[in-house]
Amino acid sequence: MKDIKHQMHIDELMGVIREYDEQSLNERAERYAFLLSLENGKENTMFHGEIAHLAFFAAGNAYINAHFIGSVVLAQVVIEHTLNQIFFAIGEDMTRESFPNLIRKAEEKEWITNEEHEAFSILKDIRNPYVHFRNPLNKHTLLKRTLDSGKEQYEILEEDAKHAITAMYKLINKTTF
Template sequence: MDKLEACVEALRRADLRTISQRADRMLAMSSYIEGGSFYGVDEPLVLMEDARVSYINGCFVAALISAMSSIEHMLLYEINFQGITYFEPKKSDSISNTLELLRLKTIGDEDLLEELGRLNSIRNAYVHPKGELHPFRRVNRAQAAGVAPSVISKQDAESAINAMYKVFDLTMKLGDLSEFK
């Protein structure tokens, strides 16, 4: 057996071991997605797809980071589309500044904004070094919950993807697709 055949065989065995877990995650994803055609700016859409595929394949941290990046793009594009580009002296160029602005400007989505703030703090703990006892570090949250850190990563990804599709639904622009025929 050459190297390529050995790799294909190893992938086949790995696929068989994880297929039902991936199928379960694929079904879980379907509860967030509503049918329909849509179009938009490339980056948020490709990040949404990366989040979905990463989650299905068990790459939970990648799913969380992709989902939060997609959310940041969608929110920044939306506030710029609305003509809101500056918040006091700070430019709305990050999710933190954007969430602060939206808390002042919107009514009715306070729970979602709170969840996005929580998820941003979780994302930051994954991508920026934090002190050993930082409350948003995965290992500290796992210890407090009495579960394995991998359980926390999966929960983080699920929450971020759920929020991503909520933001997408709120910012989605439907259009006449007849021009693409």
């Protein structure tokens, strides 16, 4: 008896999922096209570590499916793990360094440009209030940014995710360090 009830419940849930899929298909396709526009055309992207590799695909999937906060957090995971792996490979242990110090040192080594450093710093500023509680009226919170800009929260979240994904691709598309 339990299996029949369970299957009925699964069938109902599948209907809900199908309806969501149909309603969100165009937006997801547009976000997927945006991701593809960021690729540099290489088939063999080099990932520096398994976490960076897994987080890269998870960030893309999160973005496509409008899980924008997840894509922001995962994009920084990719950047941080990638840079740390490269430092580790040359014998420099940066694992206890803050993200700002990590990207500053990467710029000093000319692994990233000033423009990339700035994009990564902005990503950190975007990510922090999602990960760490802030006074709701702190200038970096989603609430305050929504109030100040007059934009919908969804629009700000999507803009944040676009910035994060673009910053991530700037690093992943590099061929040498």
